Amino acid sequence: FRSKLLQALKLSPSFSPLRRLPLPPGSMGWPYIGETFQIYSKNPIAFFSHKQKRSVSLSLSRCGPSAGAGRRIADLKFMTPSSHSSRHLCRQVRAGVQDAHAGMPLRDDFQSGGGQVRLVYAGQALQAHLPRQQGADDRAPGHLLPAGPYHNLLRRLVLRAFSAEAIRHKVAGVEATAVEALRSWDGRLINAYQEMKSYAFNVALVSIFGREDIFCTEELKQSYYALERGYNSMPINLPGTLFHDAMRSRRRLERMLSEIIASRRQRGAEATDLLGSLMDNEKSLSDEQISDNIIGVIFAARDTTASVITWLLKYLAEDPKLLEAVTEEQEEIRRSKREGEDECLTWDDIRKMQLTSRVFQETLRAASILSFTFREAVEDVEYEGWKVMPLFRNIHHSPDFFPNPRSSTPPDSASLCFQVTPKPNTFMPFGNGAHSCPGNELAKLEVLVLFHHLTTKYRWSLTESKSGVQFSPFAIPMNGLPIRLSLKA
Numbered sequence: 001f002r003s004k005l006l007q008a009l010k011l012s013p014s015f016s017p018l019r020r021l022p023l024p025p026g027s028m029g030w031p032y033i034g035e036t037f038q039i040y041s042k043n044p045i046a047f048f049s050h051k052q053k054r055s056v057s058l059s060l061s062r063c064g065p066s067a068g069a070g071r072r073i074a075d076l077k078f079m080t081p082s083s084h085s086s087r088h089l090c091r092q093v094r095a096g097v098q099d100a101h102a103g104m105p106l107r108d109d110f111q112s113g114g115g116q117v118r119l120v121y122a123g124q125a126l127q128a129h130l131p132r133q134q135g136a137d138d139r140a141p142g143h144l145l146p147a148g149p150y151h152n153l154l155r156r157l158v159l160r161a162f163s164a165e166a167i168r169h170k171v172a173g174v175e176a177t178a179v180e181a182l183r184s185w186d187g188r189l190i191n192a193y194q195e196m197k198s199y200a201f202n203v204a205l206v207s208i209f210g211r212e213d214i215f216c217t218e219e220l221k222q223s224y225y226a227l228e229r230g231y232n233s234m235p236i237n238l239p240g241t242l243f244h245d246a247m248r249s250r251r252r253l254e255r256m257l258s259e260i261i262a263s264r265r266q267r268g269a270e271a272t273d274l275l276g277s278l279m280d281n282e283k284s285l286s287d288e289q290i291s292d293n294i295i296g297v298i299f300a301a302r303d304t305t306a307s308v309i310t311w312l313l314k315y316l317a318e319d320p321k322l323l324e325a326v327t328e329e330q331e332e333i334r335r336s337k338r339e340g341e342d343e344c345l346t347w348d349d350i351r352k353m354q355l356t357s358r359v360f361q362e363t364l365r366a367a368s369i370l371s372f373t374f375r376e377a378v379e380d381v382e383y384e385g386w387k388v389m390p391l392f393r394n395i396h397h398s399p400d401f402f403p404n405p406r407s408s409t410p411p412d413s414a415s416l417c418f419q420v421t422p423k424p425n426t427f428m429p430f431g432n433g434a435h436s437c438p439g440n441e442l443a444k445l446e447v448l449v450l451f452h453h454l455t456t457k458y459r460w461s462l463t464e465s466k467s468g469v470q471f472s473p474f475a476i477p478m479n480g481l482p483i484r485l486s487l488k489a
């Protein structure tokens with residue numbers, strides 16, 4: 001009976017309610033909610049440095065000396081809703097914090113997807129909406145791309161659709177989306193972050209479905225937005241709650257996506273976009289799995305890209321010299337197109353945007369929009385159940401790796417901006433290893449195309465003097481950066 005009960009509760013066979021695991025000293029925060037709000041809304045550098053001051057040594061026996069066995073791990077503990085346990089709504093989770101100087105923690109996972117740690121996002125509501133493991137029930141944690149052999153398959157299919165080779169054929173689609181978006185903002189005061197989320201959503205649709213298949217963009221958008229409102233809600237599935245609405249919207253989204261899949265099937269699937277790649281017959285994913293993973297990719301693509309674009313708008317507006325240099329690079333590309341000929345951007349044009357690309361990289365570093373991510377120790381670490389968190393933000397802002405790691409001011413002058421290639425494992429805006437971002441080429445393309453048209457045809461100005469960073473949980477400029485944008489005279 002005991003083993004069946006432990007299995008049903010998803011607890012390890014060695015679980016004992018009386019056995020207390022050794023934990024470093026420190027507070028567990030408030031009952032029930034722990035320090036969840038602080039971790040999601042405060043500056044992670046300040047939050048973690050307080051914890052790191054009280055750090056203890058933790059031996060990670062599998063890592064070996066080269067990976068820094070015995071590195072310092074801070075005593076952060078926080079409570080977060082977890083779907084690992086069906087015992088309570090919330091389960092106690094202990095989080096380990098990696099020392100910024102140690103480079104990547106638990107390299108095995110980051111580089112090969114292997115044993116010691118696995119990716120687990122915090123938050124039951126979020127997990128409930130992310131793709132499931134193959135054959136998993138509703139209580140299993142969701143991931144952007146689920147783990148194990150199923151992850152390997154999905155990753156191959158996703159990479160096939162978003163590799164540089166595939167993305168080069170998407171320039172026209174992304175450009176049309178950018179031009180249309182800019183036209184809609186002309187002469188208006190806009191909330192940059194909200195509008196960039198809309199742009200990133202439209203680019204995601206173009207790259208997932210191509211331009212022919214999206215016959216219900218508005219309904220897709222409305223349903224996805226309702227789903228998104230439930231991502232950080234309390235996981236209470238009762239009518240009237242955000243979580244309940246989100247679950248309903250997810251089902252509506254799934255219905256729309258299966259109509260799109262059916263229509264594509266009638267026309268014959270081609271592997272030129274994500275839908276085509278996921279529908280590839282040999283791999284035989286079910287319609288449900290295809291929809292599930294499309295929703296996961298939209299989630300991964302949207303706020304991330306929107307935050308980076310918003311920071312770029314801010315940094316360039318605050319540094320006229322840098323803006324001038326970027327504009328000159330883009331003007332040069334525009335001038336190189338002979339009048340009367342096709343004026344659309346080509347992949348070759350994109351490759352010429354060297355300075356703009358560097359400013360993009362510097363923005364990724366300075367803004368570090370994804371401050372950290374989650375891993376959970378599964379074996380050979382001293383403290384069972386700890387979340388292990390690579391703190392990208394701390395690493396990107398460490399003076400040991402970047403000579404001038406300021407975060408709230410614009411990148412330095414154009415000539416200094418990202419000239420020196422960073423040391424290995426010190427620049428990870430797209431993560432590293434087994435779960436690194438397969439959408440990085442698309443993100444870069446959509447940024448470069450947008451800034452080509454933005455700098456050559458439009459001007460924009462910041463309308464708020466208030467600076468600062470809001471963690472929501474992605475790092476964005478205060479109040480989403482209201483700006484006024486208009487065509488150049």
Ligand code: HEM
Binds near residue numbers: 301305369374430
């Ligand atoms: C500037 C924009 C972006 C940034 C900074 C970013 C960053 C990241 C990071 C750091 C990870 C690793 C998370 C972890 O290890 O836990 C990740 C994963 C992922 N990203 Fe992105 N991302 C961006 C844009 C995109 C876009 C445009 C797409 C879609 C085309 C995308 C799709 C994904 C997917 C599917 C994963 C999960 C990969 C896996 O688990 O194997 N991302 N992203």
